[in-house]
Amino acid sequence: MDALLLSRIQFGFVISFHILFPAFTIGLASWLAFCNWRFLRTRDTVWQDIYFFWLRIFAISFGMGVVSGIVMSFQFGTNWAVLSEKAGNILGPVMSYEVLTAFFLEATFLGVMLFGHKRVSEKLHFFATCMVALGTLISMFWILSANSWMQTPQGYTITADGIFEPADWWAIIFNPSFPYRLVHMALAAFITTCLVVGGVSAGYLLRGTHVEAAKRMLRMAVLFAGITVPLQIFVGDLHGLAVGEHQPTKLAAIEGHWEPTQPGAGVPLVVFGLPDSEAERNHYEVAVPRLGSLILTHSWDGDIRSLKEVPREDRPPVAPVFWSFRVMVGLGMLMLLMSAASLWALRRKRLYESRALLRFWRAMTFSGFIALLAGWYVVEIGRQPWVIYGLLRTAQAVSPNVEAGSVIASLAAFGIVYAIVFGAGIWYIVKLVKHGPVPHDPGPQADDGERRPKRPLSVGDDFDDEEIREAR
Numbered sequence: 179m180d181a182l183l184l185s186r187i188q189f190g191f192v193i194s195f196h197i198l199f200p201a202f203t204i205g206l207a208s209w210l211a212f213c214n215w216r217f218l219r220t221r222d223t224v225w226q227d228i229y230f231f232w233l234r235i236f237a238i239s240f241g242m243g244v245v246s247g248i249v250m251s252f253q254f255g256t257n258w259a260v261l262s263e264k265a266g267n268i269l270g271p272v273m274s275y276e277v278l279t280a281f282f283l284e285a286t287f288l289g290v291m292l293f294g295h296k297r298v299s300e301k302l303h304f305f306a307t308c309m310v311a312l313g314t315l316i317s318m319f320w321i322l323s324a325n326s327w328m329q330t331p332q333g334y335t336i337t338a339d340g341i342f343e344p345a346d347w348w349a350i351i352f353n354p355s356f357p358y359r360l361v362h363m364a365l366a367a368f369i370t371t372c373l374v375v376g377g378v379s380a381g382y383l384l385r386g387t388h389v390e391a392a393k394r395m396l397r398m399a400v401l402f403a404g405i406t407v408p409l410q411i412f413v414g415d416l417h418g419l420a421v422g423e424h425q426p427t428k429l430a431a432i433e434g435h436w437e438p439t440q441p442g443a444g445v446p447l448v449v450f451g452l453p454d455s456e457a458e459r460n461h462y463e464v465a466v467p468r469l470g471s472l473i474l475t476h477s478w479d480g481d482i483r484s485l486k487e488v489p490r491e492d493r494p495p496v497a498p499v500f501w502s503f504r505v506m507v508g509l510g511m512l513m514l515l516m517s518a519a520s521l522w523a524l525r526r527k528r529l530y531e532s533r534a535l536l537r538f539w540r541a542m543t544f545s546g547f548i549a550l551l552a553g554w555y556v557v558e559i560g561r562q563p564w565v566i567y568g569l570l571r572t573a574q575a576v577s578p579n580v581e582a583g584s585v586i587a588s589l590a591a592f593g594i595v596y597a598i599v600f601g602a603g604i605w606y607i608v609k610l611v612k613h614g615p616v617p618h619d620p621g622p623q624a625d626d627g628e629r630r631p632k633r634p635l636s637v638g639d640d641f642d643d644e645e646i647r648e649a650r
Contacts, residue, residue: 182576184585185257190558191589192250195596197554198547199243204318204364205371206236207311210291212398214304223617228391230295231615232375235607237292242603249592257585261565261575265342268334268350269324276320284313315364322363326356328566329557330424342566354424358417359557365410366553369513370546372402377543378611380536388614393530396539400524403517411510415473422474425567426483427492428560431499433470434460438484444468445475445482453496458486494562498555506552509545516542 210232217225254262262269290298290306298306333349334342344350376399382392422429429435434448436458447469451460471480485493516538523529530536561567565575 179582181257181580181582181585182573184582184589185253185576185580186572188257188585188589188592189250189253192246192253192592193558194551194554195600196243196246196250197550199239199246200314200317201363201367201370201550202374202547203236203240203243204314204367205369206232206239207307207314208368209371209375210236211304211307211311214307218300218304224391224394224615227615227617228395231391231610233292234610238603238607238610240288242600245599246596256588257577257580258565258575259577261570264340264570264575265328265566268327268342268344271344272320272324272327272351276317280313280317280320283316284310287313318363318367319360322360323351323353323356325557326359327351327353329353329359329561330355331566331569336569340570342569355417355420358413358420361413362410362417362553365406365413366546366550369403369406369410370550372399372406373513373539373542373546374544375399376403376539377541380539381543382614383530384533384536384540388616391615396529397524399539400517400520400529403513404521407510407513407517411514414510418474419476422482425560427485427488428494428499428556429474430483430485430488431494431496431560432503432556433474433482434463434496434500435470435482436460436485438487439481441481442479444472444479445470447473448500451500453500455493455496492563494560499560502552502555502559506549506556509549509552512542513545513549 210229213225213229213232216222217229287306287309290303291310294303294306327350330353331342332353333344333346335345336342375395379392379395379399382388383396418429421432433445434451434453435445439445444467446465446467448460448463448465451463451465453460468478470482471477474480474482485496516535520529520535520539523532523535563571563573565572
């Protein structure tokens, strides 16, 4: 295991943690804005209880996302210095736009959102919540623009020293894969949060606790999933067409398509198989003739590039891309089935009494995170061996003076620290979930009779078991 492979493993480890928390907070911030709006519109305190319940979870998740993001950014200077040197003139400004337009916006209003209740007007507090939600979306815009440019680069020139220089910023930011990737990722973030909200509320209904709040949360989750899951499948299809146009080798790896097809024969859809890169074939393959052409090209006899048409050194690792894609699609089909069944049960007024559906929602609570990671692995592993697709290889982007021993040491340190920090954070989130959306306490009385804002994470110490039972 050389420094290149270890650096890839380290970056993959860090980003796998990091992507989960921002994706969750992107959806959660919008969910909080919705709950706050519902309270202001209806003056129903149940919505306020729901808001402050998820606000505490948002605060922890946001903090863990920031911590993991800082660690990830350091690696561009330590492990990937050549990438920073060659592409820094493009990636650096795009990432700085994210700080200027999104991070400052979030930082400005996050304190008001977390600590400003009863210290500012309700409308201003709602405005702060909306601004934080907007900031998460803007942040996603710039991050995905930078990543998408590495997938489908355009709007650049290359100097004699191999340095990428910006030639057209509009072309750089709005590169060919960016619109599809942006919408796909935004929907993935919303669906991930939707499934967590629905799964938690289903758990409450199964136990008979926090029933009123749980019914409202589950109803909103069902309605939202009924819209976003089919929309995500549609956007995913469009994204697949774009991948076939701009990254045909990645598409071949996704489909496990090794052999060139005869004109007019169509591409089969490989449902199951064990890809073997050495033998250049799939073992135990189960395929449906021509269905691949219909899905991938929207034509009965359409064709895509095969892996054997690409030199071995230019192919991505096929097995992880092949299986990650099927995990993502398989979970998407389960989400579609669950949302359709739940909508039917909601229409017939049987949703809250159907223990089978409630168990289904509970089992799918974390499926959004798994699908998110699987999709990200398809995107990033499928890009290999390129870090900037078709232009700069990953092997050429690693820092030349990094030793394998130092990468192993830092990776081990990351593993230990992450286990402690994120283990404690997740433990506290579980503690908050067990308490549930109890009636909101505006805060302790000050000497002058005014209310002081509570610490957003203090809920775990504020209620004893007897008070919780009374609240239920």
